[in-house]
Amino acid sequence: MYFAIGSTSSSLWSISWPTVIDYGIRIAGVIAGFFVFKVILKVMMKILGKRLEKRNIKNTFHSFIISLTKAALWIIVGLIFLQILKVPMTPLITALGALGIGIGLALKDHMSNIAGGVMIAINKQFDVGDYIKCTDIEGSIEDVELFFTRLRTFDNKIIYAPNSIFAANNVINYTRENIRRVDVSIGVSYESEIENVKKIIADLLDSNDLIKKDPASFIGVTNYGDSSVNLIIRAWVDTSNYWEVYFFINERLKKEFDSKGIVIPFPQLDVHKI
Numbered sequence: 001m002y003f004a005i006g007s008t009s010s011s012l013w014s015i016s017w018p019t020v021i022d023y024g025i026r027i028a029g030v031i032a033g034f035f036v037f038k039v040i041l042k043v044m045m046k047i048l049g050k051r052l053e054k055r056n057i058k059n060t061f062h063s064f065i066i067s068l069t070k071a072a073l074w075i076i077v078g079l080i081f082l083q084i085l086k087v088p089m090t091p092l093i094t095a096l097g098a099l100g101i102g103i104g105l106a107l108k109d110h111m112s113n114i115a116g117g118v119m120i121a122i123n124k125q126f127d128v129g130d131y132i133k134c135t136d137i138e139g140s141i142e143d144v145e146l147f148f149t150r151l152r153t154f155d156n157k158i159i160y161a162p163n164s165i166f167a168a169n170n171v172i173n174y175t176r177e178n179i180r181r182v183d184v185s186i187g188v189s190y191e192s193e194i195e196n197v198k199k200i201i202a203d204l205l206d207s208n209d210l211i212k213k214d215p216a217s218f219i220g221v222t223n224y225g226d227s228s229v230n231l232i233i234r235a236w237v238d239t240s241n242y243w244e245v246y247f248f249i250n251e252r253l254k255k256e257f258d259s260k261g262i263v264i265p266f267p268q269l270d271v272h273k274i
Contacts (some may be wrong), residue, residue: 004007015106022232023085025039026084026085026086027085030081030084032086033077033081033084034081037077037248040234041070041073041074044073045066045069045070048065048069049066052151056179059169060191065121067145067146068114068117068146070148087273112162112164113146113148113162113163114146114147114163115164115167116162116163116164116168117144117145117146117147117149117163119166119167120144120149120163120166120167121144123167123174125166125171126141126166126171126173126176127141127176128141128142128143129141129175130173130174130175130176131173131174131175132151132171132172132173132174133171133172133174134161134165134169134172135165135169136171137151137159137161137165138151138153139151139152139154139157139159140152140153141186142158144163147162147163148162149161149162149163149166156242159257163171163270174239174242175239177239178238178239179212179215179236179237179238179239180236180237180238180239180242180247181234181235181236181237182233182234182235182236182237182242182249183232183233183234184232184233184235184246184249184250184253185222185230185231185232185233186230186231186233186253186264187225187227187228187229187230187231187261187264187265188228188229188257188264188265189227189228189229189262189263189264189265190227190228190229190230190261190272191239191263192229192262192263194221194229195270196262197231197262198219198231200256200257200260200262201219201231201233201253201256202217202219204249204252204256205217205219205233205235205249208245208248210237210238210244210245210248211235211236211237211240211245212235212236212237212238215236216236217233217234217235217236218232218233218234219232219233219234219237220229220232225265227265228264228265235249
């Protein structure tokens with residue numbers, strides 16, 4: 001049924017109301033579907049999160065996997081909506097293909113970050129709470145997102161680092177293992193009796209219950225310096241106690257050496273008046 005508008009040709013200005021109604025229904029359906037899908041997607045992401053926890057997937061990658069899944073689902077649903085609106089798919093796909101090449105070149109860094117996140121998940125380089133160092137980036141892992149990894153530094157600053165950095169460079173994970181070795185170097189004067197010095201250090205290590213007996217600690221001479229005999233102290237501790245033991249050894253060594261008359265040499269400059 002056609003209605004003419006004005007006095008112009010009905011074939012040019014007429015409105016096909018069934019077509020208008022059909023498209024109106026389709027548009028309304030797409031709008032309704034959009035909001036319904038948002039609700040469904042929220043429920044689906046909660047279910048996915050619980051399944052990831054049950055499968056012992058690292059907490060670090062929950063956000064990354066969920067974000068990637070949401071993006072993929074939105075693309076699929078977007079294509080379905082376009083089909084509902086009867087948008088011709090062949091020319092659209094051709095146009096999207098050409099556009100995708102340009103977008104891909106413009107967003108190649110972002111794509112590499114997504115790939116980097118996938119590589120981090122596959123290689124299992126770190127987990128939430130791990131303290132890592134990569135290039136000049138150092139901090140505790142808080143989350144791995146779609147494009148960035150979020151870290152927190154010791155002085156409570158937040159770092160957003162591109163995922164591609166961790167996939168392309170060496171990553172040092174300081175907290176992955178349950179135990180760590182504390183290494184402390186110190187020099188004593190040539191007049192000091194080495195066996196006496198080693199006994200003082202051994203007694204010091206034995207006095208701290210946080211230092212493990214197995215693996216055993218090690219004390220040895222590393223080299224002879226210009227003014228000192230240099231020793232290395234190696235003690236094993238739980239990773240969580242690393243810094244407490246590190247500071248304990250450094251502080252107590254000075255006190256013990258002072259009380260026992262052991263001299264720690266230091267550079268001196270003698271100025272003689274002529």
